[in-house]
Amino acid sequence: MDLFVLWDIDHTLIENAGVSKDIYAAAFTALSGREPSEPARTEGRTDRLIMRDMFVREGFPVPDWHVIETALAQAGEARLDELRRRGTALPGVQEALKAASAQSGWVSSVLTGNIAANALVKLSAFGLHSLLDLPVGAYGSDTELRPHLVAVARERVRRLRGAPADVPTVLVGDTPRDVEAALSTGSRILAVASGIHTPEELTAAGAAEVLPDLADTKRLLGILESFARHWQRPRTSSNRP
Missing domain, CATH: 3.40.50.1000 (HAD superfamily/HAD-like)
Known part of the structure; x- marks a missing residue:
């Protein structure tokens, strides 16, 4: 090769015109029961680090990764049409x-x-x-x-x-x-x-x-x-x- x-x-x-941060916020809200106080910090980091940082910053225990991944996937799938429209x-x-x-x-x-x-x-x-x-x-x-x-x-x-x-x-x-x-x-x-x-x-x-x-x-x-x-x-x- x-x-x-x-x-x-x-x-x-x-x-992505902000849709990524919408996905992180939606996943956090689905798992914590409230919206985050500020947007996710991304800048080339992995989803594992981004989501862990959100939970720690907001004062919540960090869920198991498979739970977070499922919430992220659901939030992403739900925003496919929004991504097409905005991005x-x-x-x-x-x-x-x-x-x-x-x-x-x-x-x-x-x-x-x-x-x-x-x-x-x-x-x-x-x-x-x-x-x-x-x-x-x-x-x-x-x-x-x-x-x-x-x-x-x-x-x-x-x-x-x-x-x-x-x-x-x-x-x-x-x-x-x-x-x-x-x-x-x-x-x-x-x-x-x-x-x-x-x-x-x-x-x-x-x-x-x-x-x-x-x-x-x-x-x-x-x-x-x-x-x-x-x-x-x-x-x-x-x-x-």
């Missing part, structure tokens, strides 16, 4: 995902803080789900810390698609937490300044490649192809007599 591309969802592939796929995303999925030897999936059910809701709202190999992705239900999701995705693509254990991996995301997850796991990072973080902030976090968004498919593919070549060169030279 030449490249394993893992895309963040919120503010990288789609703009949108970001510029160039359809073309970017189509181009990546068409590359021979590439597997394109997601690495997201969302639970799998809500990742599917968000992607299917804009017809993006069929352009991604979702079974090999990593989700907010898998682990608390975003960097740990990389190992989850690598194990799934190894087991389900026969990728090598050291499969060359690229993360595409809009926050410093995406950058951290890539750099701490030996992955490459393509940062996009389509969320709240500026190109300067993403560069300061360690991203060597930063795009304003995913609108320029040719440039995007060029960067991803350069990452693939980076991994191929050492392997080619090491096989020479």
Whole structure:
């Protein structure tokens, strides 16, 4: 396998227009019996951390994770039509995902803080789900810390698609937490300044490649192809007599 591309969802592939925070608030209300006093704090964290923080901040005991996950899934499913009405796929995303999925030897999936059910809701709202190999992705239900999701995705693509254990991996995301997850796991990072973080902030976090968004498919593919070549060169030279 030449490249394993893992895309963040919120503010990288789609703009959820506040629906995500509505989902967290609805799940919290369903389990606690009252609305939270302030919106969820997200910024690239996993659903496990986001929801735990809400309960602690509001002074409630934290329910078992499977109870929280069920409430999140129900809240997400109930807001599919609202997401379609308020949100949108970001510029160039359809073309970017189509181009990546068409590359021979590439597997394109997601690495997201969302639970799998809500990742599917968000992607299917804009017809993006069929352009991604979702079974090999990593989700907010898998682990608390975003960097740990990389190992989850690598194990799934190894087991389900026969990728090598050291499969060359690229993360595409809009926050410093995406950058951290890539750099701490030996992955490459393509940062996009389509969320709240500026190109300067993403560069300061360690991203060597930063795009304003995913609108320029040719440039995007060029960067991803350069990452693939980076991994191929050492392997080619090491096989020479």
